[in-house]
Amino acid sequence: MAEVNLILVGVNHKTTPVEIREKLAFTKGKIEQSVDHLFNFPDIIEHTILSTCNRVEIYARANCQDSAIKSIKQFICDFHELSPVELEDHFYSYRNKEAVEHLFRVSSSLDSMILGEAQILGQVKEAYSLARDLRSTGLVLNQLFEKAFSIAKKVREETGIAERSVSISSAAVELAQKIFDDLENRTVMLVGTGEMAELAAKHLISYGVKTIYVTSRTYDRAVNLARTLNGSALDFETFKNELHRADIVITSTSAPNFIIKKEMVEKAIHERKNKPIFFIDIAVPRDIEPDVNDLENIYLYDIDDLQVVVSANMKEREKEAENAMNFISQEVTKFNNWVGTLDAVPTIVEIRKKAENIRMQEIEKTLKKISHLSEDDKKLLRQMSSSMVNKILHKPTIKLKQKTQSEDGHVYLKAIRHLFHLDD
Amino acid sequence: MANITFNSTLLIYLIATLGYTIYLVDRKPIVKSISFFSLGLGLLSHTITICLRSMETGHGPYTTGFEITLFFAWVIVVIFFITEWKYKIKDLGAFVIPVVFIILLYSAFQSREHSLIDESSTMFWLTIHRTLSIIGYAAFAIAFGAAVMYLIQENQVKNKKLGVMYFRMPSLEVLDNLNYKVIALGFPLFTLGFMTGSIWNIKTDESLFSWDIMRTWPLIAVWMIYCGIFFGRLLVGWRGKKAAQGAILGFVAIIFSYFFHVV
Numbered sequence: 245m246a247e248v249n250l251i252l253v254g255v256n257h258k259t260t261p262v263e264i265r266e267k268l269a270f271t272k273g274k275i276e277q278s279v280d281h282l283f284n285f286p287d288i289i290e291h292t293i294l295s296t297c298n299r300v301e302i303y304a305r306a307n308c309q310d311s312a313i314k315s316i317k318q319f320i321c322d323f324h325e326l327s328p329v330e331l332e333d334h335f336y337s338y339r340n341k342e343a344v345e346h347l348f349r350v351s352s353s354l355d356s357m358i359l360g361e362a363q364i365l366g367q368v369k370e371a372y373s374l375a376r377d378l379r380s381t382g383l384v385l386n387q388l389f390e391k392a393f394s395i396a397k398k399v400r401e402e403t404g405i406a407e408r409s410v411s412i413s414s415a416a417v418e419l420a421q422k423i424f425d426d427l428e429n430r431t432v433m434l435v436g437t438g439e440m441a442e443l444a445a446k447h448l449i450s451y452g453v454k455t456i457y458v459t460s461r462t463y464d465r466a467v468n469l470a471r472t473l474n475g476s477a478l479d480f481e482t483f484k485n486e487l488h489r490a491d492i493v494i495t496s497t498s499a500p501n502f503i504i505k506k507e508m509v510e511k512a513i514h515e516r517k518n519k520p521i522f523f524i525d526i527a528v529p530r531d532i533e534p535d536v537n538d539l540e541n542i543y544l545y546d547i548d549d550l551q552v553v554v555s556a557n558m559k560e561r562e563k564e565a566e567n568a569m570n571f572i573s574q575e576v577t578k579f580n581n582w583v584g585t586l587d588a589v590p591t592i593v594e595i596r597k598k599a600e601n602i603r604m605q606e607i608e609k610t611l612k613k614i615s616h617l618s619e620d621d622k623k624l625l626r627q628m629s630s631s632m633v634n635k636i637l638h639k640p641t642i643k644l645k646q647k648t649q650s651e652d653g654h655v656y657l658k659a660i661r662h663l664f665h666l667d668d
Numbered sequence: 669m670a671n672i673t674f675n676s677t678l679l680i681y682l683i684a685t686l687g688y689t690i691y692l693v694d695r696k697p698i699v700k701s702i703s704f705f706s707l708g709l710g711l712l713s714h715t716i717t718i719c720l721r722s723m724e725t726g727h728g729p730y731t732t733g734f735e736i737t738l739f740f741a742w743v744i745v746v747i748f749f750i751t752e753w754k755y756k757i758k759d760l761g762a763f764v765i766p767v768v769f770i771i772l773l774y775s776a777f778q779s780r781e782h783s784l785i786d787e788s789s790t791m792f793w794l795t796i797h798r799t800l801s802i803i804g805y806a807a808f809a810i811a812f813g814a815a816v817m818y819l820i821q822e823n824q825v826k827n828k829k830l831g832v833m834y835f836r837m838p839s840l841e842v843l844d845n846l847n848y849k850v851i852a853l854g855f856p857l858f859t860l861g862f863m864t865g866s867i868w869n870i871k872t873d874e875s876l877f878s879w880d881i882m883r884t885w886p887l888i889a890v891w892m893i894y895c896g897i898f899f900g901r902l903l904v905g906w907r908g909k910k911a912a913q914g915a916i917l918g919f920v921a922i923i924f925s926y927f928f929h930v931v
Contacts, residue, residue, distance in 0.1 A: 402697070407835055422825055425839035517905030520840065537826070541908050549828050556830065 248384055248583045249309045252343040253316040253335060254294075254301030257357050260334040262297075268324055268331075270295035272374065278323060279378045285315040290382040292375040292389065294350075296367045298357055303347060305384045313337045340583075344388065345576045351392040352399040353406070354568055359561045360405040365396045387582065395575050403571075404564040408557035413444040415553045416524050416545070417451055420492055423522050423543060428452035430491040435459055435483065435503070437469045438496025440526050445473055445494060457490065459483040461497065484508050488515035494524045495531035504532040509539060524550070581649035588648040591657055592641050594666050599633045670720035671780075673713050674738075678772055680710035685769045688761035693832065703761060711745050718742060724782075727791060730798035731783035737775035739798075741768045743806035747850075751810055755846060757838050763813035793868035801861030805922055807854025808894065811847050812919035815912035818843040822909055844908055847915055848901060855898045862891055886925030893918040 255268060270278065275293050282291050282304075291304040302320070306312030317335055321328045338346050349355045351368045372389040375381045381389070400406050409415040417427075424430055430453050434441050437460045445456060456475025460466035466477040478486055487493070487508060497503060504523070513521060523544040525532040530546055537544040545553075607629045611622055640660075647656040661667050687703030718729050718738060729735035748764050751757065817837055824834045837843075865887075897914040900906035906914070 402695075404695075404835070419825065422821070422834065422839050423841065425841040518907050519905075520908065540910070543825055545828065552828070553830055 248586050249306045249312070250303070250340050250343045250384065250388070250583070251306050251309050251312055251316075252301055252303050252338045252346055253313055253320070254299060255331075255334045255336070256299035256301070256355070259336055264331070264334060265297070265300065267326060268295075268300045268320060269297075270300060274323070275371075275374060276378060278319070279380050281319055281323065282316075282380070285312065285319070287312040287315055290385045291380050292372055292385055294368060294371040296364065299350070299355075301350070303343065303385060303388070305382065309339050313339075341576055341580055344579050345572060347388060347392050348395050348572045348575060349569075351396040352568055352572065353396070354399075354565050354572070358410055359558070359565055360407075360410075362406060365393070365400075368396075369393060384583065384586070388579065391575065391579055395572060399568045399571065403568045405561055405568055407564070408560050410554055410558050410561065412440065412526070412547070412550045412554060413447045415550050415557065416444050416494075417447050419543070419545060419553075420448065420522055421451070423520055424491060426452070429454055431455040431457070431489055432475075432492045432494065433457040433459070433478075433483070433487070433490035434469065434473075434475075435493060435495040435531065436461075436497030436499075436527060437465045438526065441494045441496035442469060442473070444524065444526070448492065449473065453492075457483070457486065461499075487512035487521075490521060491519070492522045492524065494526065496527045497531050498527070499531060500529060502531060502533045504536065506533050506535045506539070509536045509542060513539060513541060526550075584648040584650075584653050585645050587653065587657060588645050591661060591666065592644060595641075595660070595664055596637060598664060598666070599637060603629050603633050670717055670724060673717040673720060674776070677710050677713045677717055678769075678776060680706050680713060681765065681769045681772060684710055684761070685766045688759070688765050692759055692762050692836070695836075703765075707745065707749075707761070707765065711742075711749070714738075714742050714745065728795055728799075730795055732779070732781065734775050734778040734780055736798065736802070737771050737778065740802050740805060741771045741775070743802050744768050744771070744809045747803075747806050747810050751846065751850070755842070757814075757842060757846060759837055760810075760813055760817065760846075763816050764810060767809055767813065790868055790871045793864055793871055797861055797865040797868050799861075800857045800864060804854040804858030804861055807850045807857070808915070808919055808922060811850045811854065811915040814843050814846040814850070815915035815919075818847065818912040819909065819916075822912070840908065844911060847911055848907075851894060851898055851915065855894050858891065858894065862887065883928060886921070886928045890918065890921045890925050893921055 255265060257265070260268075270293050275295070278293060282288050282302075287307045289305045289307065291302060294301045294303070300320070302316050304312060304316065317328065317331070317337075320326075321331055346355070347368075351365055353360050353362070353364050356364050368389070372381070376386070409418045420427060420430075427448060428451075430448075432445055432448055432453050432455070434445055434456065437458065445453075449456070456470065456473045457478050458466045458470040458473065458475055459478040459480050460469070461480050463477065463479065466480070469475075470477040484504075487504075488511075493504070495504065509521070509523075513519075518541050520541040520543065523532050523536060523542065525544065525546040528547060532544060532546075534544065534546075536542055607626055611617065611625065617625075644656060644660060647653055684703050684707040687699055687706060691699045691703055721735065721738070722728055725731070725735075729739040744764065745768055748761070748768075751760065818840060820833055821837045821840055821843060824830055825840065893914065897906070897911060897918060900914070901911055
């Protein structure tokens, strides 16, 4: 009898340093080469290779778990020409329920280095679609991956796992959106040409910011950065007079003292008719007088403020991950139940086949003995025998399907195969 | 019959109030659907109540305190639905629907007697006066909800305490803009309501000077507050926190003026 065995062998950022992970990576071409190698192992029925910068994992449906796990480890070492001894401590392997749970966690981004990051789902989808194209997956892995995608989607939508920004520049963008809503057509002024300021500005541009001013003590630097960002450079001596034009000001100079003072901002906000300005001060020592935040319609965040926001958000994601795990556990059980019914299907088919054979033999034998029957009568009798078999088997079939979804499903399966002499 | 539909409206709005409030903290889609559908159902039964009442009295719901509060709450819900449909502002319901519930709860304790005064000769002006004023008030009620949300959100961004509400509530820009738009709708209507009210008064008492000062000054105060908010924004750029505080002050003044003007 064919029991459904799911296994997973892999390494990830938690178990394996990057020097080894990079040696184990499978590019698209390498995955294409691997298909035949893996199918050479008689134990492996279906498989999918997932390879990202943080993980290399092979999911498989196997005949025998122990030997398939061994085979896959062997394959990974041989394929990359590495010694099994070197890798043994890095590998992890999961079976059945644990393997299912692992994939659900991975695709929902609960196993990622940055909890809730969006990339991984796309990577899993790509890996699966390649495996499908290469025809290395079948009924069980198809169902497993499709399920993983719908769970990942639900986790994203219904928990806050991806809701909060966990990097300084995305937290700054998020704040800007909470102040201005749409960032399109907003104006950003960069005071200083620090690397992080540039990063934040690029992030803002990707959200639709159109006008960029750059100013720096060294005018050439301002011109260069302005060119990269498609903006215009301002003279450092006079940028203060242009402050009122900016919705968002990012400062990152190495000046030892405050270069933006309260009076300057007061003047700017007055000229803007109280339209808000968001100041992001990522310079250390700070560039903007902290009192500026006391002004109405002015919002000032320094690097520490943003750091506090980011770590609070990270903690929040961890909390949300716990909620997501509860949901995933339920889904693992459901999937496992589905796998259970797969075990029942071949048995049911065999029982029906056996019963059908007996019915055919017996009815034909009997019909031969009764010669006076018309063709219509014979047809009626055949129908009757067929519906008797169906009716007798109907309830046990349903019950068997239900029972195979329970913990002791295999006991029932064994018993029924024994009672019907299916394995003789 | 109108009593039955009134009580069920009140009950359904209570469910919607709880639903919208729970949804603030517990983001289950089912909670949102229940709140939204119960509010819709509430509006239906609210509309039926108003129709039944009008059939009973033979005129629109403008004469007694009960009718006015009943109609006022109804207009707020209608404007709320329009705002929801147009601006899709998450969680506005949690700040507006409780106000609707409280107004309706208040009206539950008011006398359901019909108006004894025969106002048929001046009914036309009274109807216009009260309809315009009530739509204006309802717009101010929505502005109140948006203003409360603005102050909560502004406080979080300003003081860098980004709680759950920070992520769930809309941006300051959207809330400020809503505040402006509903006041820009409500203020002219309220002004017209005020003017037609004066005409009605003249038609009834035949004298502009027979106004009961106690009934009139609170209205003038309300009008001045909203006039200040409206023109303050246009002329000197009073926006954000100031505009929100103004909208809250204005709505509190409306509640006070109600007791002087109608009761």
